[in-house]
Amino acid sequence: MLRYQETPIIRIESRISEQAGLSLFIKREDQNHPLVSGNKWWKLKYNLEEVVRLGSDTLLTFGGAYSNHLYATAAAAHELGLKSIGIVRGEEILPLNPTLEFAQSMGMRLHFVSREVYRDKSNPSFIDSLYRQFGDFYMLPEGGTNALAIRGVEEFGKQLMQEDDFDYVCLPVGTGGTMAGLINAISGPRFIGFSSLKGGGFLKDEVSKWLTSGHNNWQIETNFHFGGYGKTTDSLINFIGQFESDNGIPLDPVYTGKMMFGIFEMIKAKVFPAGSKILALHTGGLQARVRMA
Ligand SMILES: *Cc1c(COP(=O)(O)O)cnc(C)c1O
Numbered sequence: 594m595l596r597y598q599e600t601p602i603i604r605i606e607s608r609i610s611e612q613a614g615l616s617l618f619i620k621r622e623d624q625n626h627p628l629v630s631g632n633k634w635w636k637l638k639y640n641l642e643e644v645v646r647l648g649s650d651t652l653l654t655f656g657g658a659y660s661n662h663l664y665a666t667a668a669a670a671h672e673l674g675l676k677s678i679g680i681v682r683g684e685e686i687l688p689l690n691p692t693l694e695f696a697q698s699m700g701m702r703l704h705f706v707s708r709e710v711y712r713d714k715s716n717p718s719f720i721d722s723l724y725r726q727f728g729d730f731y732m733l734p735e736g737g738t739n740a741l742a743i744r745g746v747e748e749f750g751k752q753l754m755q756e757d758d759f760d761y762v763c764l765p766v767g768t769g770g771t772m773a774g775l776i777n778a779i780s781g782p783r784f785i786g787f788s789s790l791k792g793g794g795f796l797k798d799e800v801s802k803w804l805t806s807g808h809n810n811w812q813i814e815t816n817f818h819f820g821g822y823g824k825t826t827d828s829l830i831n832f833i834g835q836f837e838s839d840n841g842i843p844l845d846p847v848y849t850g851k852m853m854f855g856i857f858e859m860i861k862a863k864v865f866p867a868g869s870k871i872l873a874l875h876t877g878g879l880q881a882r883v884r885m886a
Pocket of ligand 1: 595631632633657661662716736765766768769770771772845849876879
C-alpha cells in the first residue's frame with residue numbers, strides 16, 4: 594500500500610466570496626502524499642492492488658513530457674518496489690525536463706515514440722510490439738482512468754462526504770475520470786468541472802461513460818482553458834501568484850489554477866446563489882509549477 598496522509602479542508606477568506614455572501618473552501622488533497630499527490634493517489638490505489646494480486650512486477654503507462662500521471666506512476670512504482678515503463682509522446686529532448694528527469698530517477702524506463710505512433714497507441718499491433726519489447730506488464734491508460742481508478746476516486750468521495758455538506762463541488766478535469774468517480778459516490782452537491790483543455794465539449798461524454806446511473810447534477814465549464822492543455826497566460830500566472838500570496842496555498846498552472854480562476858469568475862458573475870457553500874478540490878499537480886518559473 595502507498596502511504597496516505599490525511600488532508601484538511603480550509604476556508605478561503607476572500608473579499609470576492611464574502612461580497613457574494615458565499616463560503617469557499619478548499620480540500621488540500623494535494624497534500625495526501627509527497628510524490629503521488631492528489632487525485633492520482635486515488636486513481637492508482639486499486640490499480641496497484643491489482644498489479645500485486647496478478648503477481649506482475651511492472652507497470653507500463655503513457656503520457657506527454659509534462660504528465661502528472663507519469664510522474665505519479667513512477668513514484669508509486671518506486672515506493673512499492675515495482676518496475677515502471679513510461680511511453681512518452683514525442684522525441685527525446687536532452688536534458689530531460691524536470692518531470693521526466695524525476696520519473697527516470699524513480700527507476701522509470703522512458704520509451705519515446707513519435708506523435709503519430711503515440712496517437713495510435715491503443716492499436717493492438719502497437720501494444721503487441723510493447724509486449725515483445727518489454728515482456729509482461731500491467732498497463733495503465735494515459736491519464737490513468739480505468740474502472741479501478743474510478744473505484745478509488747469513489748472511495749475518496751465517500752470519505753469526503755463524511756466531512757461536511759457542500760452545495761457545490763468544483764474540480765479540474767483532464768480525462769473526466771475523477772469527476773465521474775465523485776459524482777457516483779456523492780449525492781447532494783452540484784459538481785462543476787473545469788476543463789483544462791481546449792475544445793472540452795467531448796468531456797461530457799467521457800464523464801458519462803463512467804457514471805453508474807443517470808446523474809444530472811453536474812456540468813463542465815469549457816471557457817477557462819487559457820489556450821489549451823498545458824498552456825498559460827500572464828493573467829493566469831498572475832492570478833496563481835496572487836492567490837498564493839493571499840492564502841498561502843500554491844496552485845498549479847495546468848489544472849488547479851485554471852479551476853480556481855474559473856470559480857472566482859463565476860462568483861463575480863453571480864452564478865452561485867448567496868449562502869452557497871462551495872468546495873474546490875485541490876487535485877495536486879504542483880510538480881508542474883517548475884514550468885511557471
Ligand atoms: C490528472 C489531473 C487532473 C485530471 O484528472 P482526470 O481524472 O483525468 O480528469 C486534475 N488535476 C490534477 C492536478 C491532475 O494531475
